[in-house]
Amino acid sequence: MKTNMQDGAPELVLVWKAWLFFAFAIANILGNSKLAAGKNQHAGRKLAADIPGFMSIDCGSDEDSIDKETGIPYKSDKELVNTGIVATVSPDWSGYITEQFKNLRSFPQGTRNCYALKPEQVKYNNYMIRAQFLYGNYDGKNQTPKFDLHLGPNWWATVSSSDPVYYEIIYTPLTDYIDVCLVNTNNGIPFISTLELRRLDNSIYRTEDGALxxxxxxxxxxxxxxxxxxxxxxxxxxxxxxxxxxxxxxxxxxxxxxxxxxxxxxxxxxxxxxxxxxxxxxxxxxxxxxxxxxxxxxxxxxxxxxxxxxxxxxxxxxxxxxxxxxxxxxxxxxxxxxxxxxxxxxxxxxxxxxxxxxxxxxxxxxxxxxxxxxxxxxxxxxLPNKPTAIADVEAIMEIKELYNVIRNWQGDPCAPSDYSWEGLNCSNDNHPRIISLNLSSSKLAGEIATSFSNLKALQSLDLSYNDLTGPFPEVLTQLPYLNTLDLSGNKITGSVPEALVQKSKDGKFVLRVGDNPDLYQSAPTKRKKKNEIVVASSIAVLILLFIFSTLAGTLAIYRRKRRRETS
Structure with missing residues (x-):
């Protein structure tokens, strides 16, 4: 922080810098800034564990811990994110930082990597979100990276500091989750040290126009x-x-x-x-x-x-x-x-x-x-970019989990458009809708889930060349805007609904169902059944004729024998 004099008044200048953390360290060394001690410290620890709305994540840590000074419990992020690489800062920093800054998680793969946070009572509640970073020369390159920090689908800040730094924002989510994302801008590998959420009273720090x-x-x-x-x-x-x-x-x-x-x-x-x-x-x-x-x-x-x-x-x-x-x-x-x-x-x-x-x-x-x-x-x-419609988010997340989709599907599916999920196309509505989904050759297995039918704005669906089984899903006929469906190269059984077959014949619907050995379109299936009935009837007649002829022959032999015996 700088204070410059002008007419005897201090000038308060924008502070996004590290001295706060060094102040903590110096205060601890000198013993002048003990946040909790003795019985008060133990009471603080107990209270921290019980406070609703506190969510503290030690990124890159292998285990949960409790901060020695504040008593705040920190949770490892190993169950909260499935991407990134764990790293440790240089030993040169170890004497100046708290335990939570000794580890970090970096993200060398993918353009956008996100933490999807789901604390209790999220939707419509006021939250303070704080992300903290210490590069600490963890990679030995001594080159501080520069990358963007996003809150959901919107830019929050640009991170670039060799010293400890934090970014804090107050926000009222309209969803049941909070996405905090790190975006690679080709200026070094993104990383994060800690991530903290604190629920605030809903009557304070309010704005209807965005976040603070x-x-x-x-x-x-x-x-x-x-x-x-x-x-x-x-x-x-x-x-x-x-x-x-x-x-x-x-x-x-x-x-x-x-x-x-x-x-x-x-x-x-x-x-x-x-x-x-x-x-x-x-x-x-x-x-x-x-x-x-x-x-x-x-x-x-x-x-x-x-x-x-x-x-x-x-x-x-x-x-x-x-x-x-x-x-x-x-x-x-x-x-x-x-x-x-x-x-x-x-x-x-x-x-x-x-x-x-x-x-x-x-x-x-x-x-x-x-x-x-x-x-x-x-x-x-x-916050100009509105999140994807919640019904679509819930549906695509169910699909991701059901089929264990191996793609970098993180953050908001549609927004911002530069980082929309691979295989998705979205509308330009105020809250974007998923209008196209391509999961061809994605190793999907099992029956086609009803979750697909919850993507109500879907116009095109490609599930070709997977290992999908079970009968043709009737729920797909309920999608009002669907005009292209590709189920080729699976193991779907039964018959295609007559309504889709007819729409395809009329040129109003693109339907591809080839390479499903046991799947039949309605008309061929009916002709086959009719032929089967004819063949079955012919066989039955032949069998009856054989039985009658056999009985007749047997009766004739019996009569001749009886005549010889009586004569």
Whole structure:
């Protein structure tokens, strides 16, 4: 993090860098930032195991583990992904990193490799997703790769750092799963160290236009030597980076900060964060923040967190306004109550520009200077690519599992179009539909599953030259848009439905069923049965004639014998 002075105000610059992790290590070495100790640490570990909505994945690890500092349990990814190669970072890094960063999983094969995550209560719930990376010269090449990180079908970030780095986004899934994908952009092999999901209260960090990618999260008034904060102090496991604002005075309290104001309590800021703040020397001096977004078109949201931590006189209250670029106030005024947190959101519309100037100004005749306890800065991450229709996703995933399809079928089947699954063609609908499926020569075995009939938009289906058995699947006749069906080279039995045969004769349907020895089209099958009846009838007549002639001959012999005996 950099702080540059302009008119006495710090400039908060975009931070996607590694110092956070070194701060953890330094704090541990110096003993100045113990997140949990003694009984509190053991209690934290027990609580972590019981917290709903926590999903922590140690990528590349062979076994599950518990983080020594936080007590958070981490699960190996060996049962969550069937691609990639496990690797270990260079020993040069071992003294500076936690256990979860010593292993990683790289993906030298395939353009897109994904983790399909299914924590409990996913759909329509607010989640913080954090992906962390440490190259650590694991391959001995000392060449940091550059690749893209996707959230479902949409770009999330470009990863390129030789130091530890993390990317965090807040997102409300519309599906029962969350796909986090690594995309090879031909600039080195993608890899990942850890992947973490944290379910948040649904009333906080909301946007209807996409997702919120974290830029900075500051614990204001805290010296950098005190280290960063996370779980168990923060029940949502957010990373809080210390920030001292030059020209401001740090203030602190040991009192307990509580909350009684509805949704403000949902943010659940750590007590350690709320107990510190920065304030100006007097009420005539504004608390100023000058900040440069990632680019001038970035759409940004600010979350200002306050708590009155100074005991004022009876009837006295701190009051101030928050002004953007000298043009508009975020709200009429902010009044603080003692030890009661309050969050002010710079909500719609988001702010943009090459430089953003926020000033917190004492309101009215108050003599108390403005303060700030914490601030979070997010960039609106638009999600232009809509996921494939959920019914199609469920159907194609069932097909993949039933037949153990050996293809790099990962992430969203249709989106983005550059990475759609091999053998699929999709529509351009708002939520794409699968309109063509080619699984020819894919070693499919067994009967044709009913899952194919759930691909309601399917126009073309090619299942030729596999080892499919059983009767012709009637369910395929229920696909309303199907106009091409190829079942050649299988072991399907019975007869083709007359309706499909007739559509094929009329030129309205392309039907290929050759090389199925025991499969017959309707008309030939009927003629065969008729001929069989004729042949069977002829044989029966011949048998009867033989029996009658035999009986007649026998009767004639008997009569001649009787005549000789009587004569």
């Amino acid at each position: 990618a974290i830029i900075s999260r500051y614990d204001v008034g805290k010296d950098i030597r005190s280290g960063s904060r996370r779980y168990p102090g923060d029940v949502y496991d957010r990373y809080w980076e210390p920030l001292l604002i030059e020209g401001c005075i740090p203030i602190a309290t040991n009192s307990t900060v509580f909350s009684t104001q509805g949704n403000d309590n949902a943010y659940k800021l750590p007590a350690e964060v709320l107990r510190t703040a920065a304030g100006t020397p007097n009420g005539s001096i504004p608390l100023a923040l000058v900040w440069s977004p990632p680019n001038s078109l970035s759409k940004c949201y600010f979350y200002f967190h306050f708590a009155e931590i100074e005991k004022l006189g009876a009837g006295q209250q701190r009051e101030f306004t928050i002004n953007l670029n000298g043009e508009r106030n975020l709200r009429e005024s902010v009044k603080l109550d003692y030890l009661n947190p309050l969050t002010v959101v710079q909500d719609d519309p988001p702010v943009s520009g090459s430089r953003l100037n926020f000033s917190i100004n004492a309101a009215g005749m108050t003599k108390f200077p403005p303060i700030l306890n914490a601030v979070e800065i997010f960039e609106l991450q638009e």
